[in-house]
Amino acid sequence: MLFYTKTFLLFWIVSFSLHFIFRKNQKVWPILLAISSSVFYGKLDTRFLLLVLAIAASDFVLGILIENETVQSKKRRLVVLSIIVNLTVLGFFKYFNFFISSTSDFLVALGFHPHIQLLKIVLPIGISFFTFESLSYVIEIYRSHMKASRNFIEYYLFIVFFPHLVAGPIIQPKLLIAQFQNGPKITEYKIKNGLWRFFVGISKKLLIADQLAYFVVDPVFTSPGMFNSLETWIGVIGYSFQIYFDFSGYSDMALGLAQVYGFELPENFNFPYLAKNIRDFWRRWHISLSTWLRDYLYISMGGGRGTRLEKYRNIFLTMLLGGVWHGASYNFVIWGLLHGVYITVSHIFNDFFESDKKLGSRFEIVQVLLTFALVTFAWIYFRADNLGTAHAIIKKLFAPSSLQTPNLSFVVFCFLGASVIYYVIARLNFFTFMDKTFSGKMGNGFVVAVIVTIVCLVMIFDKQYSPFIYFQF
Template sequence: MVFNSYTFLVFFIIVLTLHNLPFFNWKTKKINLLLASYIFYAAWNPPFILLLWLSTVIDYFVGRALYHQENKTKRKLLLVVSLIGNLGMLCFFKYGTFLLENFTYLVNAMGMDFHPAKPNIILPAGISFYTFTTLCYTVDMYQKKSKPVAKLLDFSLFVTFFPHLVAGPIVRPPQLVPQFETPRKATQHQLMQGLLLLSLGLFMKVVLADSMLSQSANAVFGSHDKLATLDAWMGLLAFSGQIFFDFAGYSTCAIGVASCLGFVLPHNFLYPYGAIGFSDFWRRWHITLSAWLRDYLYIPLGGNRNGKYRTYFNLMATMLLGGLWHGASWTFVVWGALHGFYLWVEKIVADFRHDKVKAIAVTPAGEVGVLGPVPEIFKKKTLTNFFLALLTFFLINVTWIFFRAPDFTSAWRMLTSMFSYVPNGAMLLSTLSMIKITVILIGVVIAHWFMRDTKVLTVAEKMPWWLLGLIWTVIVLLLVLSQESSSAFIYFQF
């Protein structure tokens, strides 16, 4: 089920009512939430609920055993069981076809005649998200970072809690599990904040991503012709806006929905198009994924503690795997590689300038990207920093080509259309489409720049009620007027 659907509206009203009924005790309310979460997931494709159960049960029992087991060999064995369970499932459903295609290509290149039947594997929604959620629990148990979750009900709810289930934010056990231990009900203030975030998130997804930008992005990336330079750039900018509003819209809805129920989920976006540099970008874009990759991949690989060259290797390895996490295609690997390359360049510049970068392991989690905390010089809102933010935005846009293009031929066609003269290039976008893209993208860059050090709720709370009411009204009216059908969020496929 998606947030931008009538089904969700009905579902949410029922869940909210049940959660606030006084005659249910806390355990019953948690069971209600768990059942609701299963319905939320099953409404997409009922059989895949079994995968969720399997993942939950394996990790709950293996996690407990890992924490209490003292025998090193047995501990390692248990960890392997969990990794095989989680990653095996992910590999089969998400990377099965990709691996088989590449294997076939390889053996055919070696002269063998091997042509297997194409597997018809359906990707369960959000499998990458809930796999990462359960995986971090197992690793935490192995490292004894936190105590195991005492009740299966709480653990099941932690994995399945519907606001974050299919597209994050990716939560860690200490962020969510303690919230299930004591009765929770939203205060009037939390409820209002939740409703504001829910309407803002839906506005981002339905009005801006789907209604205003998706058509242009689809037209340009779906074209089989070389494009006029203007159209190629506009199409790319449209996608740049679409992917942000789509995904940040989902996260905003998720945080808002959780808030309406009295729960707090971590932020996932912090005005990424106002970032100065790429380390800063990853502090602001899909924060819970970049933090996950940092804590469960980059740091275990050694982070920046084993010398300069090892740091470069670790950075690139993290970004390549981060790219592959997004999709089973070499285009996503190139997308990750480009980000890795950008981070390399940023590190070279930082090393050259002798910027002091703390070792990540000694810096508090949540404050750093892969390259450590933000240098003081980039915290000021100067004109130079604004131009650096624009340069970052420009380079990030180039990476989106590989993220969106279905194959390298399309990506190359986009690149040549953007950076070379294309006589008689196809002109696809109407003036109205280009006006929409320009207005929205200029608005987004300016908004991100001015909001980069604050949060939307902080700003909302400081506004006079009539101004907030006016902005909120426009958001809701445009939402009602857009009449977009319930299209899926882009990140559901990841």
């Protein structure tokens, strides 16, 4: 179920009421929350509840075995087993047909004509997120960064906790499991702030991201031949804001829901379009994935411990694999490749020419605009349905254009409105302001207004099914 439906509101009221009543009973509330999280996922896709349970059970057992094992070589084999199990599951559901079709295309190019039938595979929602989290748990135990949990419900809840289950943020296991062990810390402030954060997220999604998609982005990416260069530019830039408001909106809702239940999730965005270079962008965008790739992929390949050439290789491969993680498509491969090139070149400039030190805050606007332009260009491959559409849009960007656009005034209004909102929130310490507001005398009035607005938004948009962009990963 989506966060902005009447079904979810009913689920939330029942789930939180039970959670609040039994919040001090350490034996009861984890079971209730695990059940409600399972119901949440089952409502999205009942077919794969057993898959989630099997992955959780497998790594729960392997975690204990790894911690109890004293022989390093055997520990390593157990970790490898976990990696094989998780990546096999992920690979089958997400990449099997892509591998088969790519093999078929290669054979056709060689002159063969194979008759290969693709399987009808349904991708489990959130599979990339919960497999990565389960893997990180085992690796953290292997690295002796945490103790293995002996409470399966506690560990299962780490995997299925519904606010972050299907689209992150990807949680460091020790951060969330430790909170479950200590029990929920529900306070009036957390409930108020969580509701406000949820309101911010649902507003980003329904009032900005979905409107940009409907009026600006989808028409251009669906039928690029019908639009001139100026309209295409607006559509492409519009997608940069759509995906930000869509994904950061989900993260805001997830963090807000977790707060209401008495837990804290890490921030996943920090105004990425104000980044001054591509390295800064990846410290601000989808922070939990960037951190995961750094901790478990980049460092495992050697990180920056070798020569500079080896460091650049590791950086490039990490970003390329990060692109592949997003989906089984050449578009995502190219998107990851572009970011691999971007960030590698950025490191080279900083290593050899000390670009960060020399530029400093000078030309900040130019740096921000250049970074935004590079990211926006890469988003074309991320959004386009196939390479043909991506290349048609790129070609249209640089074609001669007329300024006469039928819907230009409304389109520009949507785009500029999203940009202004983004910039104002970024420059004003808005959440700190709201924290003070909620803790003040007017806090209760704001909470009532926020709740009423959330309910109104749900009632208005309940039938307009528009899933979060990152649900497909």
